[in-house]
Amino acid sequence: MSDVSLAAPPRAQTLNSLGFAKPPAQTRVVAAMSGGVDSSVVAAMLAREGYDVVGVTLQLYDHGAAINKAGSCCAGQDIHDARRVADSMGFPHYVLDYESRFRNAVMEDFADTYLAGATPIPCVRCNQTVKFKDLKRVAEELGADCLATGHYVRRVESDHGAELHRAADANRDQTYFLFATTREQLDFLRFPLGDKPKSDVRALAAELGLRVAEKPDSQDICFVPQGKYQAVVEKLRPGAIEPGDIVHVDGRVMGRHDGVINFTVGQRRGLGVATGEPLFVVKLNAAAKRVIVGPREALGVSRIALKDVNWIGENAAVEDQLDGRPILVRVRSTRPPVPARLSVGAGWSVLLDAPEEGVAPGQAAVFYDPGTTRVLGGGWIAATER
Template sequence: MRILVAMSGGVDSSVVAGLLAEEGHEVVGATLQLYDHGAAVQKKGACCAGQDIHDARNVADRLGIPHYVLDREQVFRREVIGDFADTYARGETPVPCIRCNQTVKFRDLVALARDLGCEALATGHYARRVAGPQGAELHRAADTARDQSYFLAATTQDQLEFARFPLGGFPDKAAVRAVAARFGLPVAEKPDSQDICFVPEGRYDSLVAKLRPDAVAAGEVVHADGRVLGGHEGIARFTVGQGRGLGTASWDGQEKLYVAGVDPSRRRVVVAPRGALESTEAEAGEVNWLIEPPVAPFRCAVKLRAREVPRAATVAWDAAARLARVTLDEPGIVAPGQACVMYDGDRVLGGGFLRAAGSVDSTRAAA
């Protein structure tokens, strides 16, 4: 086949290009230039900017495949970085990797692949695409420590049919690097991407301050019972479940306090003992189903954060409100803005974004 490979300049996507070329496919490499704010050029573990683009081009030259660079800075700034800042300003916690996959990566690269006459788009994600009786299915990777299915839950069925994930069956990263070394790729020992790629030195609050200064305006830290315990320097610095950065408001007598909620309208951070944060109820909007939307409540496992183990739950799809109503078997911390991804074993059934209880879904234009 003619296959477009999304090449970020890292070892994973480089190995994908090498493997597909070795199998005899006509491989075309494409790199998205998403940002370049100076520090990105030299920042280790970044992607899609500066040195990474040069690395992708060098790999393509080594493999003897054509390579294209697509400027998507404006789209990325609007639909990923802008959404990142807006989400914090709403008092929620964003998942920019999902937004990036949902917009500039799969939407734009699938369109490019089809324009170039390609029959598939391959990426370096650690996930598995399995041919099922009703079409392509998204499954967790063999290497559960690196599984990225959570970040692919917004991939549509049409995009999934077109996608390929050659690394999904690899046992670990060492095996991937061994293949890179066998191909003689210059990125074989390149460090993995770290943190949020477009945030230099991990200081996301300074980025939010430039785009949404209201999200870094001072306000009060308030106990759930109404007592004012202290102050803060911006709601963008807090997320539900956080226990650090609260200063004198982190302790109330004999109990440690955690962020229980963020009220952007009054610039308040609400804190409470950890037990008060946990709930068995959650709601998710902007749901992308990879199965037929269920008409009756069903049992599954859900992940409410990328790094947590899936937990047993019952999910009911409210088609009128366009909300997935989740009832957890055991209470957990629900952070609005994070993704809720539903699994049947290793298979991803669908996913959406957590909402505060009782909210109404409003699908973003980027979805």
């Protein structure tokens, strides 16, 4: 009888920290660098781990003018900060002039949305277009295995592919701004900060010797100085802001306004009218140049009609398999998700278990899986019903 050699079973391939079955040195990562502490830490951390890091900063506005406003990003001083991080860690850094793309995809939409009586979220549009579409294409052209960003979200691998989950630190979670991320984009993206609290990120920045360790977080919309969005809209659409009436829900004309752009649904202060009761902005009718106000009880809505829905939850052969599906929905970035059900029979909509106040067209409704941290997708709020 001949000897038989029994080969040892093949060893499972060891994945690196980004999920690839090869050494970090053989894994090229394009790091999106805004100049802030979060994206800087991602790039520096991966470089220290031995990854083949290429830093890319998108110049989005102001032709790189040296803006020193705290809370800004993607222009002037922020570009210099990103370059210094790359120089200190020894990896290449490129600045791409995306000003015209950013203006067309984000700023023009921002102005048009406000003038239509809705409340835009330019950060979502930026992620949806310039960053996760255009920058992803650049990363692929550079031969990258993935694109890494400083967002506080988690990417979880499952048997059915990559899933998007809320960050471990609920106070830093940014999934609301990434609901439009597609399955294809999610396969390519990496979010190394999703499991870390902000305090650890700043401590890591100090440990890595980064000068941005104590840099303030971005607060305002990057292209809106001091939060004066009306001035930006006036610049983009000269003469488009027109005055009109402030009207009570019962039909009474309460006063005049200088433009619906100065109001948002749910607003109480600065209405310019006084009655003996607290009044809130209930609805904006841009076509009629009317701001409709009423008591708090007039704010509650139970049904939210959506457009441009992006679904990244479980695969459904047909949309009506999702009809009636229980979800949690977040209707503003600062609010917790609340129980609701999907309705897709006659267009996508959300039926809230209990009325929500201040739900504004132009904002997003983001879907979460009840009982887990998974993001199922979301859509843009087109209309609301009481």
